[in-house]
Amino acid sequence: MxxxxxxxxxxxxxxxxxxxxxxxxxxxxxxxxxxxxxxxxxxxxxxxxxxxxxxxxxxxxxxxxxxxxxxxxxxxxxxxxxxxxxxxxxxxxxxxxxxxxxxxxxxxxxxxxxxxxxxxxxxxxxxxxxxxxxxxxxxxxxxxxxxxxxxxxxxxxxxxxxxxxxxxxxxxxxxxxxxxxxxxxxxxxxxxxxxxxxxxxxxxxxxxxxAVLTDEFVIIGYTPGQGTRDGSFGALVLAQYDLNGHLVYSGNVGTGFDEALLNDLMIQLEELTTKKAPSNLQLPLPSAITWVKPELVAEIKFAERTQGGLLRAPVFLRLREDKEAPEVKTPVVEAKL
Structure with missing residues (x-):
């Protein structure tokens, strides 16, 4: 039986x-x-x-x-x-x-x-x-x-x-x-x-x-690298989808990369390069951004979110190849007391 x-x-x-x-x-x-x-x-x-x-x-x-x-x-x-x-x-x-x-x-x-x-x-x-x-x-x-x-x-x-x-x-x-x-x-x-x-x-x-705040974000672009990163990127530009399906800017992340990861990411970013910024993008953005199609998902560690929804002290952890960009939504945080 x-x-x-x-x-x-x-x-x-x-x-x-x-x-x-x-x-x-x-x-x-x-x-x-x-x-x-x-x-x-x-x-x-x-x-x-x-x-x-x-x-x-x-x-x-x-x-x-x-x-x-x-x-x-x-x-x-x-x-x-x-x-x-x-x-x-x-x-x-x-x-x-x-x-x-x-x-x-x-x-x-x-x-x-x-x-x-x-x-x-x-x-x-x-x-x-x-x-x-x-x-x-x-x-x-x-x-x-x-x-x-x-x-x-x-x-x-x-x-x-x-x-x-x-x-x-x-x-x-x-x-x-x-x-x-x-x-x-x-x-x-x-x-x-x-x-x-x-x-x-x-x-x-x-x-x-x-125990540590982490979340997934869509990579929508990158800033140019300087110094030891000349020829690569300086920081990844991050966003999440809101409830209306619009990408909302979450901040930039420029730490957490070793040389091998920088090279691997740069190859993937160059394949996704586009001239157009995401439509309906919210909040002011820094200049000199190379836009990419919103397909790559990154997991980011951070200290907190500001009242404006930006990340404080973000650190890149890894790409999430098991997740797709449309899943990455601005969280509704509910405190259970």
Whole structure:
């Protein structure tokens, strides 16, 4: 008997009979500023990897990114282990993470694996951490409360050397946040136990709380380099989309680059050069900008946002090749007290 047969989906609140969707955009978390304590919420460590929806259908597996790119070939060990799950049909939500030699999450290791070693681990330790169950054996579970979905997940998922279940905690969110940061995680994700799953939506029922402020920005141009950067760029010009779909200037970032990264970025920027600035661009901008098509997404660390929405003390961290420019929106920050 499959583990999935151990409970009655037909009488599970919110579950409905439906065909399994071919693809499902993941639910997204809203940024909030401080950890909090609340018995109605779960707390999970915030993972630093690629979000992947795993579909299992009669032993056939597909690993799909939030933008519906197929990553099954890139992670054959994950696909093989997911194929052994005790289900007929299911959709799992999770994150693929690469670990370094010390067992710590390493996003750069993951990107290097995807670029250089597709289909081969190349010495990188890969783990697929599963944290939600969205569909199971003929039933859509997205309208099932979070607390019931994770119970179904716990009864269903079979963990192994590559597939793992995310640990969730209850109670003292502040203590869990501190412990997660000390263990090398970026922060925590808080999830309302009573919330349903909202595909493709950024919801206040899921909150991300980070130890260091970071966010994604669209690269819309660059300023000319001088001195040791002559022939390259001096700073990247950053923006985010507002609720009306217009790009809003967020500031410039000129630190966080080594020589290899400068050269790699410059090659990509030159391929995207355009004579036109983005339409409806908000706020005054510095002069001498070479505009580029708004396609590259950068993750930036910063001290704070000014009242005008500009970044203070920004530092470039990395390109986010798993995210597309239209996803990069000015955040609605909600403080959960």
């Amino acid at each position: 499959d583990r999935a047969d151990m409970f009655d989906l037909a009488h599970l609140t919110g579950a409905r009979k439906a065909p399994m969707p071919g693809r499902l955009p993941p639910m997204l978390a809203t940024l909030t500023e401080k950890p909090f304590n609340d018995p109605d919420w779960y707390f999970e460590p915030k993972l630093d990897g690629y979000r992947l929806i795993a579909s299992v259908n009669s032993g056939q597996v597909r690993l799909q990114s939030r933008n519906f790119h197929d990553y099954t070939v890139q992670f054959p060990a994950v696909a093989a282990e997911m194929a052994t799950q005790p289900v007929d049909m299911a959709l799992f939500d999770g994150e693929i993470v690469a670990l370094d030699e010390q067992g710590r999450p390493c996003f750069q290791c993951l990107q290097h694996h995807i670029k250089k070693n597709p289909g081969n681990s190349g010495g990188v330790m890969l783990k697929y951490y599963v944290f939600d169950l969205l569909y199971l054996n003929g039933y859509d579970l997205t309208e099932v409360p979070q607390s019931s979905r994770v119970k179904c997940l716990d009864k269903t998922i079979k963990t192994g050397s590559t597939v793992k279940a995310v640990r969730r905690f209850e109670g003292d969110g502040q203590e869990i946040f501190s412990a997660s940061v000390k263990s090398g995680f970026e922060g925590i994700i808080a999830k309302n136990k009573h919330a349903t799953y909202r595909p493709g939506k950024r919801s206040a029922d899921w909150l991300k709380i980070k």
